[in-house]
Every structure is written in C-alpha cells, then in structure tokens.
Amino acid sequence: MNNVISHSLFTDFDIDLFKAGKHYRLYEKLGAHLLEKDGVKGCYFAVWAPTAKSVSVIGDFNYWLEGDHPLQVRWDESGIWEGFIPGIEQGTKYKYKIHSHNQDIKTEKADPFAFFCEQPPQTASIVWEAKHDWKDNKWMAARKDTNALDKPFSVYEVHLGSWRRKIEESGRALNYVELANELVNYLKEMHFTHVEFMPIMEYPYDPSWGYQLTGYFAPTSRFGKPEDLMLLIERLHQEGIGVILDWVPSHFPDDAHGLGFFDGSHLYEHPDKRRGYHPDWKSLIFNYGRNEVRSFLISNAIFWLDKYHIDGLRVDAVASMLYLDYSRKDGEWEPNIYGGRENLEAISFLKEMNEAVYGNFEGIQTIAEESTSYPMVSKPVYLGGLGFGMKWMMGWMHDTLEYFKKESVHRRYHQNDITFSMTYAFTENFMLPLSHDEVVHGKQSLYGRMQGDEWQRFANLRLLYGYMFTHPGANLLFMGGEFGQSSEWNFQNSLDWHLLQYDGHKGVQNLVADLNKLYKKQPALHEKQFSAEGFQWINYGDSDNSVLSYIRKGHDAENDLIIVCNFTPVVRENYRIGVPRNGKLKQIFNSDFKKYHGSRVSNAKEVKIEAVPYNGREFSAAIILPPLAVTVFNIL
Structure with a gap:
C-alpha cells in the first residue's frame, strides 16, 4: 500500500550541483520538510541512498512498519529517494528503513539531515521546522567589524553538560533557556x-563530549528544542558576545542508526579502511573525494551560520584530515598519487569549505585545531593557504605549560622554552588555547600543574594568564580555568563553583575578568595581534632572573604597552628596562594586586623615564618587579 504522493523539491539544477559537490544548501532539499501540496498538509522526505533496493519512511504514524510509506527513487541517477506523506505534523518521530542490494541487508537509519532528534539513548529523528523571530539585527549588522581579526578574541570554551548543574534537581545540566540567562550573564560579568x-x-554517547556526531543538522535535544538554542544565541548576540x-x-x-554503511555501502565513509577508519577514535572517516559527501559537509557548515547565526566554526582535528599517515604505522596507510603523505582530497575539501563560508557570510571566522607545521593554515586560499581565519597555537600551549610545571629555581635554565614561541608567532594567525584537552586524562587542572605552595600556585596561575593575554594572538580558556578549578574536568559533574568562597580562587576570577577588560580596552593588545609589527622585545635574554620584557603595539604609537613578566617569587627592586621614548611609565595592570589575592608589591603610580641607555635604547626606567607576576605599563 503506497501512501506516498510523488513530489520533489529538487530542480535539475539542484541535482547537477549535488552531483558536482557544489550544492551548499542541501538542508533546504534533503531531509524532512513540512509543506502543503494541493491543499493537503504533510511532509516531504528526501534521502540520498544510491545503492538501496528500497527506502520506506517508518515512524509513530505507521507503527514503525516497513512498506506503508515507500519513497520513490529519482530517475536522474542522483541516488535520491523522495516523496510526500500527507498528515505528518511537527514532532513526528521517524527513521528510514533501507533495504540494501548488498547482501540483502535491512537497516533503520536516522535522517542525516534531521533538524531535531530524540534524546539519547533513543535514536529516532523528529520532523521539525524551527521558527524563531531573530532579534539580533544590531549584532549581525556590525559583525564584520566586531568579529574582525584586528578586534579582541577572548574565548570561553564551554561544555554545556557540565558548566553548571541544578543540584536540587538530581544534578541535571542547565537547558538552553536557563543558559540564556545564567551563562550569558556570567560571560558578560567576565568580559x-x-x-x-x-x-x-x-x-549518542556522553563520554565522547560531543565529538562523535550522528545528527549533524540537529542541536542536541539534551538541553531543549532548536528554538531554545536560537534564543541562547540571540541573547549572547544582544550582549555583544560572539558564538563559535x-x-x-x-x-x-x-x-547503527548513524551515517556508517548508510545504504548498505560505504556511502559517507571512505571504502578503503586505510583512509576510512580512524584507529585512535575507533570511528569512520568521511570520503572527501566524493562530491556528494563534500556537499553534505559544506552544507552543514553553512547551515549553522545560516539558520543559527553562528559567528565562527572551530574545526576539530584538522591534522588528522591533512595527513594519510596520521596515527598510522608503516603499512597502514597508502601514499597519495604523488607519493606523499598529504590527503589531497581532504586538503581540497577544507579549502572549498573555507571559501564557501567566507564567501556566503560576512564577518564570520573559522579556526583550525591543527597541531603540525603544515604551512599557511590561516592564509587565504587564493594565496595557496587552507583559508582558515585562525589556527590554535598548540606549540605555545605545550611549551608554556611545560615551563610552568618547573620549579622557579630551575626556570633560568629553560628561558628558551618560554621565548621560543616568538620565533614563529606570526607565521599564522594564532589563537592561544588552554582548552579542555589540557585538564583531563591525568594531566591535572591548570592550577594543579602550577609549582610551589598554595600562594605560589595561585600566583603562577595569574602569571600564566597575564603572560597569555599579553602574548600576541587571540585567547581561549576552558571553563573552570578562570577561577582556578583545582580538580580535573569531569564531564559528568558541575564545575566546582563553591571554590569561589576562597580568596585565592576569587582572586583568579577577578584577574581574568580584568585581563579581558584590558585586552578589549588596549588597542596595542589586539590591533596587530597577528602581525610582527605589533610586538618587539625589550629583553628576552635575562635568564639569570627569569624575566621577560616586551612591547605590544597597535596602530598608534601613543598606545604602546610595556610588559614585564617575573617568573620567580623574588621581588626585584630597581629593575631597569629600556623604553622607546622619554616620559613616564604608568602601571595599568599588576597581577600581584590585592584584589587578585596577590602580595601587593607595586610600582608608584608613575615611574620617571631617564635618559640612561639600556637594552639598546636611549631611555630606560627602574621599576619594581612583583613576585611571580606580570606588570603592564603605558608610556605617558
């Protein structure tokens, strides 16, 4: 019995684009779409399953029985099955029953283009057309300026399931609507x-932290409906906060319900296990050389920017995409056609994706998590780059955390570890990441890695953040780091907010809020954050004292900042530094202030600059270096 009416949302042009891998808005065609045909309301379904023998829509409406609502395969060899089912309404649960030519297998698959899904462990797709009257026009109109590379980027990385939980309600995570108040207010307070x-x-699996996706077009139902997420994003935009x-x-x-072996063939994944299976994550790898798969992925990137007003995409595990031998031994990978280890199809895909999103949306950014020395990741495609806006500076993160693990008495022998990042700081547009990966799997929390007694640990953590925010580049800090969470992150538990009753933790939180304000207020810290013109050493060679001093510059020399980092707990009186011009130094930030739980060692309000040559400069000033602290000065 066929209860499906022949209908299509596809034009011949759509099909040509899809086959060529150039259809970037497939979510408008494939999937489930509520509409009215000849006065009859219902739902149009379309799914790509080129090797299927038959495809039926099953769900609550037909008692999950195959055959009542079969879809028809298109005549144009696109592999798309489609049809209109009368009477289907918003909220209907469904799957595709796919009968494969391959070994006569029958599977039940969730819709790859579903806009909403059942809450795990349930796996059905849900017919859903999100309706939201966006009220973020002011943000969207100004985004090309506020989200630009010469503007501040201080990013708070959040795992929604464990940021804050309702203790009185069995420890459940906050939902999107609650986050639209609590998280937004917190981000605003923290600047x-x-x-x-x-x-x-x-x-489907909470311990994956969300990195094993089955519903690429559906916000997780754990925290509410799609409209609820839209509300959260809108509220963030109304408070001037960008969303990545x-x-x-x-x-x-x-x-079983996901993309793998979707129609009885290797449809989305590469058929060669050497390219289609990831040994580290026990997961499948997309076939980047297949046009329809490229359309699926690029459409997905565009979907979030289009329908959810997202301002940026941080692209996970780019290194694993770039190299055929990533995490593989000899014999477990096959070279490309030129005999190299680069995955040419993945590289081509990343370039096309970046061109597509930057070409379609003004003011967005893409950020690569990429840990190798692959060249020009954050350079435009037309210059031969991959086309990302920024790249995570994994080398800085590793070297810096290793340095801070060392006792201060030994740091004099590791000065090169803390200065090395400046030898390559401007080869890419770098974001400095202290991410979730650094506070799990036995690595300890950031506070737990710091050396010394309790006071020194807090001072070291404040020093780390002060150094980070005054180092060239954008910044990213994982939740909990901003108040010195002492235990490792656990995705099943709330952050340890109770720690804020203690002065040390509250002091770190005050410091991060003030660093954010400093970073936003001082043009020298962001206007040229990706340019060598924005940085100049004063002295990087004082290893005996474990001190670094440098200048940060913006467009106007009057806004130059002098930064001095003392990586030991020794107070240094009359420490002389060379400065670029005459006048006075005014201390505008000191991580040893009382409000940060510091020891209150500080410079006078103004320090006279003298005509005494030092550090290769005509002028210099003698300042006080607080212990384990960063001090920032203006030149008056």
Missing part, C-alpha cells in the same frame, strides 16, 4: 568577547 561551545550537534561552534568534519561514529 569574554566570545563563547565556544564544544559540539552541540546530536551525539566546535565542528567535527574529521570523523563520525559507526552507530
């Missing part, structure tokens, strides 16, 4: 410019 959500697309989504085009899980 972060952006929030980055760890993956919020639907995922963690996006995972590098791999996907092999769950």
Whole structure:
C-alpha cells in the first residue's frame, strides 16, 4: 500500500550541483520538510541512498512498519529517494528503513539531515521546522567589524553538560533557556568577547563530549528544542558576545542508526579502511573525494551560520584530515598519487569549505585545531593557504605549560622554552588555547600543574594568564580555568563553583575578568595581534632572573604597552628596562594586586623615564618587579 504522493523539491539544477559537490544548501532539499501540496498538509522526505533496493519512511504514524510509506527513487541517477506523506505534523518521530542490494541487508537509519532528534539513548529523528523571530539585527549588522581579526578574541570554551548543574534537581545540566540567562550573564560579568561551545550537534554517547556526531543538522535535544538554542544565541548576540561552534568534519561514529554503511555501502565513509577508519577514535572517516559527501559537509557548515547565526566554526582535528599517515604505522596507510603523505582530497575539501563560508557570510571566522607545521593554515586560499581565519597555537600551549610545571629555581635554565614561541608567532594567525584537552586524562587542572605552595600556585596561575593575554594572538580558556578549578574536568559533574568562597580562587576570577577588560580596552593588545609589527622585545635574554620584557603595539604609537613578566617569587627592586621614548611609565595592570589575592608589591603610580641607555635604547626606567607576576605599563 503506497501512501506516498510523488513530489520533489529538487530542480535539475539542484541535482547537477549535488552531483558536482557544489550544492551548499542541501538542508533546504534533503531531509524532512513540512509543506502543503494541493491543499493537503504533510511532509516531504528526501534521502540520498544510491545503492538501496528500497527506502520506506517508518515512524509513530505507521507503527514503525516497513512498506506503508515507500519513497520513490529519482530517475536522474542522483541516488535520491523522495516523496510526500500527507498528515505528518511537527514532532513526528521517524527513521528510514533501507533495504540494501548488498547482501540483502535491512537497516533503520536516522535522517542525516534531521533538524531535531530524540534524546539519547533513543535514536529516532523528529520532523521539525524551527521558527524563531531573530532579534539580533544590531549584532549581525556590525559583525564584520566586531568579529574582525584586528578586534579582541577572548574565548570561553564551554561544555554545556557540565558548566553548571541544578543540584536540587538530581544534578541535571542547565537547558538552553536557563543558559540564556545564567551563562550569558556570567560571560558578560567576565568580559569574554566570545563563547565556544564544544559540539552541540546530536551525539549518542556522553563520554565522547560531543565529538562523535550522528545528527549533524540537529542541536542536541539534551538541553531543549532548536528554538531554545536560537534564543541562547540571540541573547549572547544582544550582549555583544560572539558564538563559535566546535565542528567535527574529521570523523563520525559507526552507530547503527548513524551515517556508517548508510545504504548498505560505504556511502559517507571512505571504502578503503586505510583512509576510512580512524584507529585512535575507533570511528569512520568521511570520503572527501566524493562530491556528494563534500556537499553534505559544506552544507552543514553553512547551515549553522545560516539558520543559527553562528559567528565562527572551530574545526576539530584538522591534522588528522591533512595527513594519510596520521596515527598510522608503516603499512597502514597508502601514499597519495604523488607519493606523499598529504590527503589531497581532504586538503581540497577544507579549502572549498573555507571559501564557501567566507564567501556566503560576512564577518564570520573559522579556526583550525591543527597541531603540525603544515604551512599557511590561516592564509587565504587564493594565496595557496587552507583559508582558515585562525589556527590554535598548540606549540605555545605545550611549551608554556611545560615551563610552568618547573620549579622557579630551575626556570633560568629553560628561558628558551618560554621565548621560543616568538620565533614563529606570526607565521599564522594564532589563537592561544588552554582548552579542555589540557585538564583531563591525568594531566591535572591548570592550577594543579602550577609549582610551589598554595600562594605560589595561585600566583603562577595569574602569571600564566597575564603572560597569555599579553602574548600576541587571540585567547581561549576552558571553563573552570578562570577561577582556578583545582580538580580535573569531569564531564559528568558541575564545575566546582563553591571554590569561589576562597580568596585565592576569587582572586583568579577577578584577574581574568580584568585581563579581558584590558585586552578589549588596549588597542596595542589586539590591533596587530597577528602581525610582527605589533610586538618587539625589550629583553628576552635575562635568564639569570627569569624575566621577560616586551612591547605590544597597535596602530598608534601613543598606545604602546610595556610588559614585564617575573617568573620567580623574588621581588626585584630597581629593575631597569629600556623604553622607546622619554616620559613616564604608568602601571595599568599588576597581577600581584590585592584584589587578585596577590602580595601587593607595586610600582608608584608613575615611574620617571631617564635618559640612561639600556637594552639598546636611549631611555630606560627602574621599576619594581612583583613576585611571580606580570606588570603592564603605558608610556605617558
């Protein structure tokens, strides 16, 4: 019995674009779409399953029985099955029953283009057309300026399931609507410019933290409906806070209802296990050389920017995409056609994706999590780059945390570790990441890695953040780091907010809020954050005292800042530094202030600059260096 009416949303041009891998808005065609045909309301379904023998829509409306609502395969060899089912309404649960030519297998698959899904462990797709009257016009109109590379980027990375939980309600996570108040207010109080959500697309397994996606077009139902997420994003925009989504085009899980072996063939994943299976994550890798798969992924990137007003995508595990031998031994990978280790199809895909999103949306940014020395990741495609706006500075993160793990008495022998980042700081547009990956799996919290007694640990943590925010580049800090969470992050528990009753933790929180304000207020810290013109050493060679001093510059020399970092607990009186011109130094930030739980060693309000040559400059000033602290000066 066929209860499906022949109908199509596809034009011949759509099909040509899809086959060529150039259809970037497939979510408008594939999936489930509520509409009215000849006065009859219902739902149009379309799914790509080129090797299927038959495809039926099953759901609550037909008792999950195959055959009542079969879809028809298109005549144009696109592999798309489609049809209109009368009477289907918003909220209807459904799947596709796919009968494969391959070994006569029958599977039940969730819709790859579903806009909403059941809450795990349930796996059905839900017919849903989100309706939201956006009220963020002011943000969207100004985004090309506020989200530009010469503007502040201080990012708060958040795992929604564990940021804050309702203790009185069995410890449940806050939902999107509650976050639209509590998280937004907190970000505003802390003066972060952006929030980055760890993956919020639907995922089946909580311990994956969201990095194993099954519903690429569906915000996870754990925290509410799609409209609720739209409300959260709108509220963030109304408070001037940009939204970055963690996006995972590098791999996907092999769950039975997911994309793997979708129509009885290797449809989305590469058929060669050497390219289609990830040994680290036990997951499948997309076939980047298949046009329809490229359309799927690029459409997904565009979907979040289009329908959810997202301001940026942080692209996960780019290194694993770039190299065929990533995490593989000899014999477990096959060279490309030129005999090299680069994955040419993935590289081509990343370039096309970046061209597509930057070409379609004004003022957005893409950020690569990329840990190798692959060249020009954050350079435009037309110059031969991958086309990302920024790249995570993994080398800085590793070297800096290793340095801070060392007792201060030994740091004099490791001066090169803390200065090395400046030898390559401007080869890419770098974001400095202290991310979730650095506070799990036995690595300890950031506070836990710091050396010394309790006071020194807090001072070291404040010093780390002060150094980070005055180092060239954008900044990212994982939740909990901003108040010195003492235990490792646990995705099942709330952050340890009770720690804020203690002066040391409250002091770190005050410091991060003030660093964010400093970063936003001082042009020298962001206007040329990705340019060598924005940085100059005063003295990087004082290893005996473990002190660094440098200048940060913006467009106007009057806004230059002098930064001095003392990486030991020794107070240094009359420490002389060379300065670029005559006048006075005015201390505008000191991580040893009382409000930060510091020891209150400080410079006078103004320090006279003298005509005494030093550090290769005509002028110099003698200042006080607080212990384990960063001091920032203006030149008056």
